[in-house]
Amino acid sequence: MTVLALAEHRRGNIRPVSYETVTAGRGLADALDTELHLAVIGGEVSEFAEDLNRDGVDTIHAVAAGEEFNHDIYTQVIESLATDLDPRVVLMPNSVNGLDYAPAVASRLSLPLITDVVGFDAGDTMTAIREMYGSKVETTIEIDADRFCVTIRPNEWPAAEGAGDAEIEEPDVEVDESRVGSTVTGFEEVGGGDVDISDADVLVSVGRGIEEEENIELIEELADALGATLSSSRPIVDAGWLPKNRQVGQSGKVVTPDIYLAIGISGAVQHVAGMKGADTIVAINTDPNAPIFDLADYGIVDDLFEVVPELTAQFS
């Protein structure tokens, strides 16, 4: 019996969330009084295994199978490892690739699945904590099962640090190629262009609270008056109001300006992933419960359409 955690890599590098699954996995393994096994699948697995050998891992399964992530291969390999190890928990990251294989793994193993977990409470019954309604509430989900699958939210657990002394195994896992119906043909970088918002010292960032395309001008004027750079949350880019290179967040740019002014942005987890490293965060939002205020150093709880013109006037 084990906790089986999954590492993630892309284009030759281990992704940081892998070390977070080690920390979360170690916590669960301790609570369940069992070992933590970590699997890494595909790519330079021997090198990856060295890299992943951090404090708290008991065994690493380095499975050579393909180069990059492929959900069909991952699902088969994890199914095979799980059949051998009989894990109490299969712990996967709630990354974009996690979204692409975790539900299939749970389905294959006929195990319940809880996604995007932000905490565990291992009392008499195991309980997972997750958010709902755009982080406005938290919920607890009781798991009345001996075995289950979970995905954990990135950036919630600290990365495992110290060097470990895990046993490294390189098992041969047979992949049924007739069940591999997807092929990765390449990668593409998006969001290039003339502006690099990650270079800016001051970012004035606009979100869905702006309501209409023509209102963007209001924020542009403020950015100009402040000598700042304009950025945005995702819906603004989805709507085509600003180009992709202005998007802050998980699928956009990670920025670390001196000042990040979030205007009409709720602070969804995928947005926060891109700006939480800013030195000083200021939020203007009508909703006092907006999660952006959990991060903000300064805030104004008011209508942006009233506050922003006043602010611009101060600097013009």
Add this chain to the structure above:
Amino acid sequence: MKVLVTVKEVAEAADDFELAEGALDIDERYLEYDLNEWDEYAVEEGVEIAEESEDVEVVSVTIGPERSEETIRMALAKGVDRAIRVWDDTLEGTAFLDVEARASILEAVVAEEEPDLVLTGVQAADDGFGATGVALADAIDFEWAAVVNDLDLDTGDGTAHVHRELEGGVEELTDVSLPVVLSIQTGINEPRYASLRGIRQAQSKEIAPYGLDDLGLDAETTESTLSLTSMYEPETESDATVFEGSPEEEADQLAELFGEMGVVEG
């Protein structure tokens, strides 16, 4: 060809909301219902596929109470041909429908409709589980791709050429063989507004009601080892200094802060 688009009516919480008594959900008075943002893009993608080729039928399916018909009609108004709504007393009495149960219900609908392509949203905005599409794909033995923000369907050679939007401005280019379930990411297209004509036409389009037993399922489908046991407002982690006063006074204080931080010289 038939395209099945799964849709969900989701609730959004008002600024100042309260939890319902017993607190397994937000008090309904503070919830506003709408079509899930991600599903709007899935619907649009389905409708565009139908417009680009002949003989494509687009069917929407939802698991939801009668209230959700209004939302589903919006999908019909945008060009979906007909819809299926699964609900009954058993579902009404289920506080937490887990991924497996949702996939089982949709699996039964797929068995009935036999689509070639299933489009779902990446996630539902309210519970953010993000798992239904891929779980369904495995259950019905379709190929799949999650978080798709570009789709080029080649029915001739039975392949969907997709982009999967990864983290950090990188997209993965992937070929998946049909039949396939794709979970659609926002921004893949520009969802249209329903035209007046579309809204009128939607009135006469079918929303077929199904109960679990119509699908050959029963209460066992909804049983789960997972149960929602509490919902609460997390203790605020906020230590923000909030500027108070009129908008002008608030702006003054922020301007002063920016001045102190030396913002404007640059």
